[in-house]
């Protein structure tokens with residue numbers, strides 16, 4: 001079951017349990033006991049649905065925090081605005097399970113060093129706010145750079161950041177529906193979840209001798225041809241896979 005559906009079920013189940021206990025007169029009066037019981041029941045349900053462990057504190061704290069937030073007495077429009085902003089930034093992350101975080105400059109420099117001098121085509125699948133594209137466009141103006149991004153706000157920012165670089169194209173869409181056949185290097189900084197599908201698409205479409213570079217996330221059952229360790233704070237690892245002829 002997709003994680004978002006599990007989360008929804010856990011929350012609804014938590015409310016069901018809290019309502020039932022309240023109806024049976026097993027809870028002290030007031031909203032707080034209800035909120036804590038709902039959180040505990042939702043967390044227990046999430047555990048029984050085998051949600052990832054980090055979901056449990058979220059379920060536990062969600063309703064109590066929502067209740068506490070009432071004390072701020074913010075206008076309802078503020079919550080709506082925050083929801084709209086988060087939606088524009090994270091868009092379909094609940095489905096793709098690859099949220100926004102950014103490539104740093106040392107990693108971009110290491111990617112640039114993988115490409116021999118002279119023109120080459122690079123694709124950033126899920127280009128976020130264009131961090132890799134902007135850095136590469138400055139370091140290597142000879143490259144033809146393409147980014148594909150599904151979330152509206154990061155896409156708009158990526159376009160804005162790279163508008164002065166004629167070699168950069170930013171496309172709004174799902175990278176699984178675009179061909180990767182023309183690229184010499186495809187760069188992915190996603191999450192563990194889509195990596196098997198990324199590998200299968202790379203195998204089907206990328207040309208022999210081209211490179212698939214994954215920032216941080218491995219591909220199940222595939223050993224990278226090369227691993228580059230970046231001397232940054234998070235000790236980034238770039239996993240480099242060469243596409244072989246089939």
Ligand SMILES: C[S@@+](CC[C@H](N)C(=O)[O-])C[C@H]1O[C@@H](n2cnc3c(N)ncnc32)[C@H](O)[C@@H]1O
Nearest residue numbers: 096098101102103126127128131150174175189
């Ligand atoms: C971790 S960020 C990486 C951003 C950028 N590549 C960088 O390194 O700075 C992953 C991005 O991929 C996007 N994404 C995830 N799945 C996608 C898909 N199927 N098609 C297009 N974009 C996707 C997300 O919206 C998110 O902005």
